[in-house]
Amino acid sequence: MTTIDAPDMHSGHPPADTRSKKERLFWKNRGHSEHFRSHEEEFDACKFGMWLFLTTEVLLFAGIFCAYAVFRTMYPEAWAAGSHYLNWKIGALNTVVLLISSFTAAMAVRCAQLDQQRWLKLNLIITLVCAALFVFIKLKFEYLPKLSEGKAPGTFFSYPFAHDPHEPLWWGVYYIGTGIHALHVLIGAGLLGWVLYRAWRYKAYGPTEYTMVENSALYWHLVDLVWIFLFPLLYLVH
């Protein structure tokens, strides 16, 4: 039987959502995408996708570690001299900062799972402060003093007191390794800042909706993971 409102009913468009953005983004009101059977399945797919992405990140850094290994074997004197230019105390301090932030990121996931909104925000804030601290220490005590002395990569090298002719190569590996890592710190901080904003404004994350918290934290842990290897290779091994 045809009725006058039939076209609207069967046009395939859902009824207009009249709820405010705050209501729609509240974690209890979140559904799942239509092409997933359940929120559970969507979560697993998202997380698996994140892990696939993380493998490409690992392979990106693998290129740098490869360059490190090859050039280190070819020019061990340059690498020994280069490692002596770095202050291990600053590297160790940054390691501690990143480890603590990794812990608070893991705690943020737990707080979202348990609907502890205040602790979720607090953990995210601590993580962000650690991220800012890391970048500040890197710039203030490492990059800027070294660049002002002329310890720059490749053709930009102008430090007069080099011990080995291959030191520009060492600085190339140093800056590209720590630079891409620092870029990842900034991106990870951006992701976690986005999570913090949505948690603060919309209470967007809770026991049934924490995919974004989990994946941002995974990204942050990868940043930590890379630094765990960069720190001894650059600062400690001589």
Added chain:
Amino acid sequence: MSDTQHQAEAPAFNPMDPHGTNYADDHHGHVIVGWKTQLTILVILLILTALTVNVAQAEAIIMAELNIVIPHWVNIIGAMLIATVKATLVCMFFMQLKYDKPLNSIVFGFCLFCVFLFLFFATLDLTHRDTIRPERAQYLIAGGTGVGLDQTIQDNTLSAGIGPRPSINNQAITEFRFEQALTNKYHGDAEAMWTYYYSHQDHPHRHEKDTENYFHALGFDHHEEPSSEELSRPKHGTTPGLFDDRAPSHDTHHAADDDHAADDHPDDHEAGPAADTNAETEDHTAGDDS
């Protein structure tokens, strides 16, 4: 992990909804890792960080104090082992691979295997990359350089070798920068240049490019080589009491050689021992004059 929690298990099979399409109770079976577990992991990670730093420091001290040369691979393998343990802890607990579906671990493990392949094949021939083994020489043919591999490559621009090519006056960039700084920044004043260098080091060592030994002449080496009963080393500068331990009575074993000089300059304690030691004499005198 006693303090981890499991969220509610999935309900029993529903014949009206065999694929669970309409099952709305999400996130069953997800593990919530306890804060005590995570805090323990953090503490272990911090301890391992302190350990890896101290291992490197301990090796440096052993090499300096006991004169034992520790091979480089000990340092590298030790640091990498600790880093691997730390990375495993982060992956298992912070990234929750221990509690996760195995697929994520498999994917990540395969990725690490690829990293191993990269590193292995990139470093495989490093120790003999520039050499041709005699038994393989007959199979080698001339490459793109147009010359036989057993001949010296005349044109350096054709060399496939990695490394600094001769640039200005056949210098490496580091040599060029050294002379550039000496000429442009210090206007040929090597003393000013080395004064700047040594005064900006925490524990200065003589730089191998310091051929005139300004390190000695400018008095930066008195931390490195202290005088002892057996061996007197000249000290520089105007620090009061710096030469007190160099009284003539301590140099009795030099008395035969030093008598004449000591008589001529009774107030100058260094003149005697310095006269018979070595080239340090000149540097020392220059240091006093400046």
